[in-house]
Amino acid sequence: MSKPFLSIERLTQKFPDGQGGELTVFENASFGVEKGEFVCILGHSGCGKSTIMNILAGLAEPTSGVVKMDGMEVSGPSLDRGVVFQNYSLLPWLSALKNVIFGVKARHPDWPRDKAEAHARDFLAKVGLEGDVVHRKPSQLSGGMRQRVSIARAFANHPKLLLLDEPFGALDALTRGTIQDELLKIWGGTEQTVFMITHDIDEAILLADRILLMTNGPFARVAESVEITIPRPRNRTEIVEHPNYYAIRNHLVHFLGSRSKELAGQKVDGDDLRPDTVRIDQAGIVTDSPGDARSSPRLHAVND
């Protein structure tokens, strides 16, 4: 079988626990992401999502294990991997437009200024920011607008991998909905690979091709990879009518509500722990365990 575009192999992260001991956040976690896929990761606070994200971004080194993108080992940050954090991380002294141009120029230093500006304006327009507003500095923009600028900046750079760490966490529901739609539109047009942390189940179902479910830590695991068997284009009001929607949603709620805790802290033996693939459609639930040496958790039937 050919390797996926992004390959996370036997990742282990340990931290000092502050009391002279050691905290194992996760051990031997392995999973892959295909090119062009939109993958969300769900799990309770503290299970290790941001740690995984930081390692994927090249901002942190794991205790052991490797991440490969396009067959090359990830080490250190790169323009091939764009990151959008919850706190926007815009340069406060530059206008929205200049923030995006700054990123474009970093990626394409040879582009003349007018080409970089036209490109930046194009991506700002894609997230609904046009006209005078693009000349405002971050402090003169609303939270939702700032987040749009961050997303425009990330997509304008065409990173091979876009890493989104709860990018809509601070937004009100209405703005969040609008930006989710915009994100889907841009992603649909660029075929970029997206890996996103969210705490919002409905957001994950709307956006993702697959949802990775993490158990609680320590010794957290990416226990399941749930396929979102709802065709695209998706739209937030119609998606709930799809016959698979509530079956998938119930499965996720059940995992986060009880199974993530039942499985918490269980040290599972194996040097390459891969998630079970879960496919839910009208016909029911099909699980495909990776067939390694460990015992796989049994799935509970949901949504009779």
Ligand SMILES: Nc1ncnc2c1ncn2[C@@H]1O[C@H](COP(=O)(O)OP(=O)(O)OP(=O)(O)O)[C@@H](O)[C@H]1O
């Ligand atoms: N630099 C560090 N030193 C020590 N412990 C750390 C460090 N970074 C993270 N941890 C611990 O590792 C665990 C995982 O943290 P992480 O931030 O990855 O969780 P998370 O799933 O992203 O949580 P949240 O959803 O709350 O952001 C936590 O127990 C945290 O306290």
